[in-house]
Amino acid sequence: MEPRGGLAFLGRSRGLGWDDMIYLAFSLQVGIEEMLSRVWESQPRVIKFPRKHQRGSSVNGLRRQKRDWVIPPINVPENSRGPFPHMLVRIRSDQDKDVGIRYSITGAGADQPPSGIYNIDPISGNMFVTQPLDREERASFHLRAHAVDMNGNQVENPIDLYIYVIDMNDNRPEFQNQVYNGSVAEGSKPGSSVMQVTATDSDDSTTANGMVRYRILSQSPHSPIPNMFTINSETGDIVTVAAGLDREKVSQYTIIVQATDMEGNLNFGLSNTATALISITDINDNPPELTVRTFSGEVPENKVNVVVTNLTVVDRDQPHSPNWNAVYRIVSGDPSGHFTIRTNPITNEGMLTVVKPVDFEMNRAFMLTVVVSNQAHLASGIQSSLQSTAGVTISVQDVNEPPVFPVNPKMIRFEEGVPAGTTLTVFAAQDPDHFIHQIVRYSKLSDPANWLKINRTNGQITTMALLDRESMYVKNNVYEATFLAFDNGSPQASGTGTLQIYLIDVNDNAPVLIPREAQVCERARPNSRINITASDADADPNVGPFVFELPSFPSSVRRNWTISRLSGDYAQLRLRIPYLDAGMYEIPIIVSDSGNPPLSNRSVIRVKVCPCDDNGDCSATGAVAAAGLGTGAIIAILICIIVLLSMVLLFVVWMKRREKERQAKPLLIDPEDDVRDNILKYDEEGGGEEDQDYDLSQLQQPESLDHIINKPAGVRRVDERPVITESQYPVRPSLPHPGDIGDFINDGLRAADNDPTAPPYDSLLVFDYEGSGSTAGSVSSLNSTSSGDQDYDYLNDWGPRFKKLADLYGGGDDD
Numbered sequence: 001m002e003p004r005g006g007l008a009f010l011g012r013s014r015g016l017g018w019d020d021m022i023y024l025a026f027s028l029q030v031g032i033e034e035m036l037s038r039v040w041e042s043q044p045r046v047i048k049f050p051r052k053h054q055r056g057s058s059v060n061g062l063r064r065q066k067r068d069w070v071i072p073p074i075n076v077p078e079n080s081r082g083p084f085p086h087m088l089v090r091i092r093s094d095q096d097k098d099v100g101i102r103y104s105i106t107g108a109g110a111d112q113p114p115s116g117i118y119n120i121d122p123i124s125g126n127m128f129v130t131q132p133l134d135r136e137e138r139a140s141f142h143l144r145a146h147a148v149d150m151n152g153n154q155v156e157n158p159i160d161l162y163i164y165v166i167d168m169n170d171n172r173p174e175f176q177n178q179v180y181n182g183s184v185a186e187g188s189k190p191g192s193s194v195m196q197v198t199a200t201d202s203d204d205s206t207t208a209n210g211m212v213r214y215r216i217l218s219q220s221p222h223s224p225i226p227n228m229f230t231i232n233s234e235t236g237d238i239v240t241v242a243a244g245l246d247r248e249k250v251s252q253y254t255i256i257v258q259a260t261d262m263e264g265n266l267n268f269g270l271s272n273t274a275t276a277l278i279s280i281t282d283i284n285d286n287p288p289e290l291t292v293r294t295f296s297g298e299v300p301e302n303k304v305n306v307v308v309t310n311l312t313v314v315d316r317d318q319p320h321s322p323n324w325n326a327v328y329r330i331v332s333g334d335p336s337g338h339f340t341i342r343t344n345p346i347t348n349e350g351m352l353t354v355v356k357p358v359d360f361e362m363n364r365a366f367m368l369t370v371v372v373s374n375q376a377h378l379a380s381g382i383q384s385s386l387q388s389t390a391g392v393t394i395s396v397q398d399v400n401e402p403p404v405f406p407v408n409p410k411m412i413r414f415e416e417g418v419p420a421g422t423t424l425t426v427f428a429a430q431d432p433d434h435f436i437h438q439i440v441r442y443s444k445l446s447d448p449a450n451w452l453k454i455n456r457t458n459g460q461i462t463t464m465a466l467l468d469r470e471s472m473y474v475k476n477n478v479y480e481a482t483f484l485a486f487d488n489g490s491p492q493a494s495g496t497g498t499l500q501i502y503l504i505d506v507n508d509n510a511p512v513l514i515p516r517e518a519q520v521c522e523r524a525r526p527n528s529r530i531n532i533t534a535s536d537a538d539a540d541p542n543v544g545p546f547v548f549e550l551p552s553f554p555s556s557v558r559r560n561w562t563i564s565r566l567s568g569d570y571a572q573l574r575l576r577i578p579y580l581d582a583g584m585y586e587i588p589i590i591v592s593d594s595g596n597p598p599l600s601n602r603s604v605i606r607v608k609v610c611p612c613d614d615n616g617d618c619s620a621t622g623a624v625a626a627a628g629l630g631t632g633a634i635i636a637i638l639i640c641i642i643v644l645l646s647m648v649l650l651f652v653v654w655m656k657r658r659e660k661e662r663q664a665k666p667l668l669i670d671p672e673d674d675v676r677d678n679i680l681k682y683d684e685e686g687g688g689e690e691d692q693d694y695d696l697s698q699l700q701q702p703e704s705l706d707h708i709i710n711k712p713a714g715v716r717r718v719d720e721r722p723v724i725t726e727s728q729y730p731v732r733p734s735l736p737h738p739g740d741i742g743d744f745i746n747d748g749l750r751a752a753d754n755d756p757t758a759p760p761y762d763s764l765l766v767f768d769y770e771g772s773g774s775t776a777g778s779v780s781s782l783n784s785t786s787s788g789d790q791d792y793d794y795l796n797d798w799g800p801r802f803k804k805l806a807d808l809y810g811g812g813d814d815d
Contacts, residue, residue: 044126046090047071049147049156073162078135079170085119085128088163092125093147093156100150101125105161107143118143118163127161135165136202167204173212173259175199175274180257182238183279186247187379190240194229194278197236199259213264217256217273229255229278233264238276247280248316254278283379284323286316288348288372290390297352298395301360308394311341311350313372319348322376326350331389333368339394341370352392360398361434368392400489403429403440405497409480416469416503421462424452427499428459429485438487445496446482448473452499454483461499469503470537477539478502507542507595511535513603520575521612522582529574530607531566534591542595544569549590551602561587573605582610 074088093101103125109117118141120127127145141163147156175197182195203209213233219226224244231238238255255276262269290313297309317323328341328350338356343349350372358366371389405427412425431438442459444452451465469477479501486494511534521528536543545568550558562576573587585607592600610618796806 044087044089046092047145047159047161049091049093049145049159071159071161073164075164075166076129076133077166078133078168080129080132082132084132085130088118088127088129089161090124090126091120091145091147091159095147095155099155101155102148102150102152104146104148105143106146107141109138109141109163110143114138117141120145133165135167135204136171138165139167139204140164167207167209169203169209169262169268169270171202171209171261172270173199173201173261173272175257175259175272178274180274180276181279182276183281184240184245185281185283186245187243187283187285187381188240188245190242192240194238194240195276196238197231197257197259197274197276199236199272199274201261203261208262208265208268210261211263212259212261213269215258215260215264217258219256220254221250223250228253231257238278245280247282247318248286250280252277252279282318282321282323284317284374284376285379285382286323287378287382288313288315288324288326288374288388290370290372290388292390294391294393295352296393296395298397299354299358300397300399302357302399302401304354304357306354308339308352308354309392310344311352311370311372311390311392313348313350313388315348315374317374320345323374324348325375326372327375328370328372331369331371333366333392338366339368352394358396359432360396361432364396366392366394366396368394398433400436400438400487400491400493401432402493402495403431403485403487404495405429405485409498409500411478411500411502413502413504414467415506416467417506417508418463418467420465424461424463424501425499426458426460427454427483427497429495429497431487433487433489436489438489440485440487443484443486444481445484446480448481449479451479452481459483459485467501467503469505469539470509474503477505505539505542507538507593507597507599509537509542510599510601511543511546511591511593512601513589513591513605515605516603517606517608518573519608519610519618521618522580522609523612524575524578525612528612529572530605531570532563532573532589532605533570534593536593538593538595543593545594546571547592547598551588551590557587560585563589573607580609584608 076088080086091103091105093103095101102122103120104122105118105120105127106112108114110119117131117133118127118129143161143163144158145161146154146158149155176199180195180197184192184194197214199212199214201210201212205211214231214236215233216227216229216231216238219228224246225242228240228242228245229238230241236257236259238257255278256273257276258271258273260266260269260271290311292312295309295311299306299308311328313326315324315326325345326343326348328343330339330341336356338354338358339352340355341350341352344351350370352368352370369389369391406429410425410427414424427442429440429442431440441456442454443456444454449465449471451463451467453462453464454460455462467479468474471479473479480498481501482496482498484494484496486492514533514535518530520530532548534544534546534548536546548563548565548571550561550563552558558576560575560577560580561573564572564574566572573589586604587607588602588604590600590602592598608618613619796803798806
């Protein structure tokens with residue numbers, strides 16, 4: 001049931017209807033809050049439990065049942081100021097006169113969340129609201145009222161209580177965005193849609209509290225009129241009102257939009273504002289315009305990709321868009337396509353560029369006509385030219401051009417073998433600079449075989465050697481040479497030309513036999529034949545078919561061999577006799593070509609004749625025999641190899657046995673058994689007096705050991721040369737000698753090994769200690785100056801080594 005029904009019930013109880021009150025409030029401009037406060041302060045009504053009707057019989061046996069009592073809803077205004085708790089209604093049962101009744105309420109807002117908003121006096125049945133209500137949080141409540149006796153027994157059926165929160169205008173409209181962005185094309189007609197703004201109100205939308213209306217407060221700028229746009233008050237749609245939108249004058253409008261509830265009533269409604277930014281989008285309503293009517297520039301001849309001039313243009317449309325981008329075209333003055341115009345994407349200028357070389361001698365100037373338009377088509381309805389036109393004057397600058405060979409490369413034909421000094425052709429160049437008289441000179445740039453020379457003045461080509469088609473520098477019968485032509489201009493210019501000489505073949509090469517080596521079986525067999533051919537450096541018709549024949553000398557050739565023709569280029573060599581001894585045979589063959597006149601060549605083929613197996617292949621022994629050795633020679637060679645290997649083996653065995661015997665015998669052996677005295681040479685006296693110049697002090701024991709004792713530990717040496725002032729042998733000190741010569745040698749070796757500053761291993765080491773006593777007597781009596789006779793016969797007992805001394809001094813018959 002609508003809230004107004006409840007209030008109407010309450011109004012009827014007071015004698016004033018709710019609709020009448022609303023009408024009266026608006027008509028008298030009384031605030032809704034004042035009206036609701038009057039209702040709130042009125043006397044609360046009493047709500048009774050419905051009576052229990054029983055079905056019975058009337059006089060005629062029928063009784064009409066009354067319909068149940070309808071409990072009207074309870075209306076409570078939101079945001080009430082109190083005081084609280086405030087009584088809403090009184091709940092009463094008709095049986096409270098007979099028995100004691102206890103009242104209670106249940107449901108959301110009473111004993112269920114949000115609990116505590118409503119309560120009831122259990123004895124009097126007065127129902128209260130305890131706090132202000134907010135319709136935006138909860139718009140209605142459904143409670144149930146109960147009546148029980150003192151024992152808790154239900155005395156009445158529960159009744160439903162519906163409580164509606166009456167809305168008050170306590171919320172302003174809220175825009176979804178504070179700033180809205182929209183756009184509309186320039187030149188749009190009135191009524192064109194721009195954008196939509198939307199605001200919402202939390203109040204009841206079924207009442208005036210939640211009904212929002214829109215209006216435009218201001219427009220900036222005011223050009224061309226202050227009211228270019230309007231807004232639909234109910235939907236918030238913004239549309240254009242008047243024509244005249246021009247992006248080039250105003251690119252954006254700022255609109256302040258207001259939303260007001262209470263159906264837009266500014267006296268009672270609450271308002272809020274938002275900003276709408278309207279961008280004016282560009283259309284191509286401004287064609288590009290060239291800044292001047294005539295442009296000029298200059299370009300050097302024979303240059304490409306050179307910017308001649310820049311064409312400037314003005315376009316008021318949005319920069320860097322298809323409506324602004326310029327497109328240039330050349331409509332006349334360049335039939336050969338020497339120029340093109342490229343657009344600079346940053347400045348929108350047209351760069352007139354040379355793409356094909358221009359020739360000063362042919363065109364000294366160009367007069368071009370260019371037009372410019374936009375990348376996008378011009379908008380419809382625009383009263384303007386579609387393009388702009390201008391003229392461009394281009395001057396061509398003359399430069400020194402290099403000489404040009406009219407025919408390049410130039411091909412000539414000559415027979416090979418022409419003699420040196422032959423004039424082949426005149427390879428002359430032309431100077432393109434017709435308006436300047438210049439001298440052209442020539443030089444050779446490339447001549448791989450150094451066959452040609454060129455006249456410096458007129459370009460005449462002459463040979464310096466024989467032209468040979470078979471040369472390695474000739475490719476596919478063509479010999480190429482390049483020449484340089486240069487003028488005397490400033491700066492000097494030069495050009496190159498290629499001369500191609502096609503060499504016609506002549507028969508100047510004799511054929512050569514192929515192959516040069518082969519093998520056949522010693523017995524004539526059907527498959528034992530040699531296929532031969534020839535190679536000729538010449539070309540047709542100076543090559544095959546070839547003619548093969550055997551010479552008449554020596555006579556054994558034709559007696560043992562024969563040649564048969566297979567085809568024009570091939571022949572077959574085979575044995576004429578049934579059998580030929582194995583070996584190497586050199587067979588001369590005369591080969592002739594088909595030239596005019598023909599050339600012949602005597603070639604030799606080495607044929608290996610050998611025994612063959614069943615398959616007709618040369619066997620291993622046969623291959624050796626064919627090399628020129630007989631069976632006896634082969635056997636002799638094998639015997640020599642076996643004997644040589646046996647001698648080497650015996651020598652190795654003897655050397656090992658002798659080494660064992662030498663190691664087994666003691667160091668001192670009987671002189672009679674010593675085999676080392678076979679050859680003793682004692683007459684070597686040195687190389688002369690110049691070899692005697694050496695320092696004997698190196699062989700002496702140092703006089704003092706101070707310089708050795710003062711050295712660090714581990715580096716003491718006894719083989720160092722003493723430092724003395726006199727050039728004589730030092731006097732040996734009376735130092736105690738070691739008892740064993742082995743200890744003496746070991747000490748010296750240890751000192752040398754431990755000395756980090758020692759000289760190389762092959763340095764001089766002094767070992768002049770001779771021991772303390774000798775079994776041999778003194779030999780001082782051998783002095784030739786001694787007087788008296790002495791018997792030397794005992795030397796014969798000393799062995800073969802002293803036999804010569806015994807013969808010299810023994811006084812034998814030789815004396």
